[in-house]
Amino acid sequence: MENEKQKFMKRAALLAQENIDAGKGGPFGAVIVKNGEVIAEGANHVTTWSDPTAHAEVVAIREACEKLGGFQLDGCELYTSCEPCPMCLGAIYWARPEKVYYSSTAEDAKNIGFDDAFIYEEIAKEHTARKISFEHFVVPEAQKVFDEWVSKQDKIEY
Numbered sequence: 202m203e204n205e206k207q208k209f210m211k212r213a214a215l216l217a218q219e220n221i222d223a224g225k226g227g228p229f230g231a232v233i234v235k236n237g238e239v240i241a242e243g244a245n246h247v248t249t250w251s252d253p254t255a256h257a258e259v260v261a262i263r264e265a266c267e268k269l270g271g272f273q274l275d276g277c278e279l280y281t282s283c284e285p286c287p288m289c290l291g292a293i294y295w296a297r298p299e300k301v302y303y304s305s306t307a308e309d310a311k312n313i314g315f316d317d318a319f320i321y322e323e324i325a326k327e328h329t330a331r332k333i334s335f336e337h338f339v340v341p342e343a344q345k346v347f348d349e350w351v352s353k354q355d356k357i358e359y
Contacts (some may be wrong), residue, residue, distance in 0.1 A: 209234055209280040210304055214244070216257070217282040220244035225344050227315070231257040231281040233265040233274065233298070240277070242315040243267035257281060258289040262296050284326060286317040288326065295359070 209232050210287075214228025227245035234240065241259030247253055256282050257303040266272055285293060285319040293301060307317065328335035350356065 205237060206280075206302060209239070209278075209298055210282075212239065213257075214281045214304060216242055220246075220257075225249045226255070227280070227348065228313070229257040229283055231261040231279060233261050233277050233279050235265075235269075235274075235277045240268055240357045254288065256289050259292050262292055266296065273298070278302065280336040283307075283315075286310075286315075287320045319331060 213230040213232045216229045216232070218230075220226050220230060221228050225244065225246060226248050229245040231243045232239055232241070241261045241264035243257040243262075243264060245257045246255040246260060251256075258279065261279070262274065265274055265277065273293075274296045279293060279298045279301045281289075281301065281303045284303045284305075284307045285301070310316070311318065323331050323333075330339070
C-alpha cells in the first residue's frame with residue numbers, strides 16, 4: 202500500500218515525465234502539499250517560457266503562494282523529483298516550507314547534463330574572480346531607498 206510521501210513524490214515524478222513527453226521542458230516536477238492536500242504543482246518550463254527561473258520548484262512555489270495569499274509556505278511540504286539547484290534552494294529558503302523531499306540527487310542530474318556545481322563554485326569566489334563580471338557601483342539613491350525602508354512604519358518584513 203502506498204503511503205502519502207510515495208504518492209506525492211510519484212506525482213512529482215509524473216509531472217516531470219508529462220513535461221518531457223509534451224516537449225515542454227526539462228525532466229523536473231514539484232508538488233507542494235499542505236495538510237495532506239496538493240495545493241500547487243510545477244514542472245520545468247525554462248525553454249517553453251523563455252524564463253531561466255521557471256524551474257519546477259519555483260513554478261510550484263509561485264502557484265502555492267498565490268493560492269495561499271502570502272509569500273511563505275507555512276505548514277507546507279515540497280516534493281521535488283530532483284534535489285533542488287542553488288536557485289531553487291534559495292527560493293525554498295525564502296518561502297520557508299516545513300520540509301523538502303527530493304528523489305533524484307544533484308549527482309543524478311549531473312549525469313544527464315544538468316550540472317549546477319559550477320554555480321556553487323562561483324558563489325564561493327570573490328566578485329572579481331567570477332566568470333560573470335560583478336562591479337560594485339554606488340549611487341546615493343540606492344542607499345536612500347534602504348534608509349526609507351528602515352524608517353517605514355507599515356512595512357511587511359520577510
